[in-house]
Amino acid sequence: MSGFASPDPVTLNLWHPIAAIGEIPPGKVSATVLLDEPVNFAKVADGEPFVWRARPELRAGDAAPSTRPADALPSLVAYGYLWTSLGTPPEEIFAIPEYAEPDRRNVAAASIGVAVSAPRAIENFLDMGHFPYVHTGILGEQPHTEVKEYDVETSAERDEVLATRCRFFQPMASTVAKGGMEVEYVYRVPHPFCSVLYKSSPLDANRQDVIAIFLQPVGQERIRAHMMLSILDDQNDDTFIRRFQLMVFGQDKPILENQFPKRLPLDPRAETPIRADKSAIAYRRWLSAKGVTYGVIPAAA
Amino acid sequence: MIALHDYELSAECYKVRLMLGLLGLKWRVVPVDYYPGAEHKTPAFRTLSPLGRIPVLEDDGFTLHEPHAILIYLAGRYDTSDHWSPREPRLAAEVAQWLSFAVDLDASAGAARRADGFFEAVDADAARAEAHRLFRILDEHLWFGERQGRGWLCPAERPTIAEIACFPAVALSEEGGVSRQDYPAIRRWMDRVKRVPGFSVMSGVFPAAPGR
Numbered sequence: 001m002s003g004f005a006s007p008d009p010v011t012l013n014l015w016h017p018i019a020a021i022g023e024i025p026p027g028k029v030s031a032t033v034l035l036d037e038p039v040n041f042a043k044v045a046d047g048e049p050f051v052w053r054a055r056p057e058l059r060a061g062d063a064a065p066s067t068r069p070a071d072a073l074p075s076l077v078a079y080g081y082l083w084t085s086l087g088t089p090p091e092e093i094f095a096i097p098e099y100a101e102p103d104r105r106n107v108a109a110a111s112i113g114v115a116v117s118a119p120r121a122i123e124n125f126l127d128m129g130h131f132p133y134v135h136t137g138i139l140g141e142q143p144h145t146e147v148k149e150y151d152v153e154t155s156a157e158r159d160e161v162l163a164t165r166c167r168f169f170q171p172m173a174s175t176v177a178k179g180g181m182e183v184e185y186v187y188r189v190p191h192p193f194c195s196v197l198y199k200s201s202p203l204d205a206n207r208q209d210v211i212a213i214f215l216q217p218v219g220q221e222r223i224r225a226h227m228m229l230s231i232l233d234d235q236n237d238d239t240f241i242r243r244f245q246l247m248v249f250g251q252d253k254p255i256l257e258n259q260f261p262k263r264l265p266l267d268p269r270a271e272t273p274i275r276a277d278k279s280a281i282a283y284r285r286w287l288s289a290k291g292v293t294y295g296v297i298p299a300a301a
Numbered sequence: 302m303i304a305l306h307d308y309e310l311s312a313e314c315y316k317v318r319l320m321l322g323l324l325g326l327k328w329r330v331v332p333v334d335y336y337p338g339a340e341h342k343t344p345a346f347r348t349l350s351p352l353g354r355i356p357v358l359e360d361d362g363f364t365l366h367e368p369h370a371i372l373i374y375l376a377g378r379y380d381t382s383d384h385w386s387p388r389e390p391r392l393a394a395e396v397a398q399w400l401s402f403a404v405d406l407d408a409s410a411g412a413a414r415r416a417d418g419f420f421e422a423v424d425a426d427a428a429r430a431e432a433h434r435l436f437r438i439l440d441e442h443l444w445f446g447e448r449q450g451r452g453w454l455c456p457a458e459r460p461t462i463a464e465i466a467c468f469p470a471v472a473l474s475e476e477g478g479v480s481r482q483d484y485p486a487i488r489r490w491m492d493r494v495k496r497v498p499g500f501s502v503m504s505g506v507f508p509a510a511p512g513r
Contacts, residue, residue, distance in 0.1 A: 023337050110337050113418045115478065239334040247309045250504025253418070253476060 012087035020108035031060035094190035109227035117295035119264035144169035147276035308335035312469035399463030406470035413477030443486035
């Protein structure tokens with residue numbers, strides 16, 4: 001079971017996503033759980049959202065307070081989502097410059113509850129090996145199962161894991177794909193529980209679609225997975241784009257929920273990686289070096 | 302052409318997609334932003350489905366909501382072999398019995414899945430407990446059936462819409478924290494359903510290996 005433990009300081013001080021801005025009901029208190037701690041949030045009269053630790057006298061569904069409460073937690077709005085922190089977060093959140101490009105479709109695809117630790121879900125997001133088996137006919141198909149050699153670096157300057165030159169044959173790479181194509185991917189992990197994926201756009205050979213997952217650790221073994229798309233698609237409405245993303249994520253869900261152990265083991269000897277797992281190995285090392293212990297099984301000292 | 306107002310991750314919509322596929326029909330999907338958009342609760346959608354529920358089927362100017370009603374309609378209109386929705390009175394009544402059971406499955410195993418995945422406000426633990434009670438009943442029924450040479454829910458040579466109605470909530474139960482580990486007869490029945498020609502998967506449901 002999830003087992004309450006106070007989060008490590010790195011995790012505590014992170015910005016964590018808790019809800020899509022567009023889904024916060026106006027004038028009402030909403031509730032969620034972050035790092036085993038119940039938190040409430042609402043938009044005040046001028047539409048500005050704020051977050052506070054849940055208090056018994058103000059419950060989900062109650063009328064929202066008219067002004068920002070004195071004990072409000074830090075909060076910011078980024079990439080269509082409301083973010084907060086239970087500690088002392090950095091001034092800024094990681095950058096996704098593409099989000100500001102005017103011709104992109106920015107869609108908060110959905111927030112889905114998954115019984116998995118956040119690091120396991122990030123690792124699955126980084127993995128290309130499962131495409132032909134789990135996303136058959138969409139992100140992969142047999143016999144195109146090879147994960148070709150790719151590059152991984154951990155950038156000390158930007159403090160993120162970066163996997164580049166990832167290539168994979170995809171039968172239906174996106175909502176605007178017109179058949180199979182070899183797709184090039186770049187993966188960024190700029191936050192222990194968030195990852196941003198760039199993949200070739202079927203519409204424009206020089207640009208990339210951006211798909212991000214922002215994971216809200218509800219507990220050590222349960223997340224809300226918030227999905228954000230910033231894509232080139234002048235043909236489909238948001239409902240269709242969301243449907244595609246949810247179909248793909250729905251295929252991952254049972255895989256994620258059946259991972260064992262549920263927490264990500266950081267000891268290099270705990271699981272046997274193959275070459276295709278290079279990015280996962282870098283991610284595990286990066287978490288270890290940072291001192292993240294939430295949602296993982298730390299390596300023996 | 303048949304139009305289905307559909308949400309990909311809905312177990313109830315999956316029932317209709319399954320039936321359409323098993324009958325070899327073609328259809329057009331009208332995506333409904335059920336979650337997170339709650340489009341099914343909008344006034345516009347309620348003109349199609351007064352209770353604000355998905356799926357909704359449109360065929361030749363005929364509009365129908367409620368998945369089991371849709372199964373009855375599709376089988377009655379398009380199944381030339383008559384096995385999916387049998388007319389023989391006892392068998393038809395047994396099928397109806399299982400359609401009611403399927404409603405309870407959707408309200409227990411299905412509700413737990415919607416609570417865990419889509420944050421629907423239901424008591425997920427109570428829903429899980431009820432799902433296990435129903436799974437036990439289902440497993441015993443199927444186990445005794447196997448002993449009597451009956452592979453399906455109803456005493457018929459071929460599967461009926463009872464299978465289609467019950468399958469999705471059972472097949473997706475683990476997403477709501479309801480394990481099927483203790484129900485071996487249910488697992489064998491699921492494999493039989495998955496091997497019916499024309500069976501289709503949805504996100505969260507995997508195909509069965511070919512049978513021996």
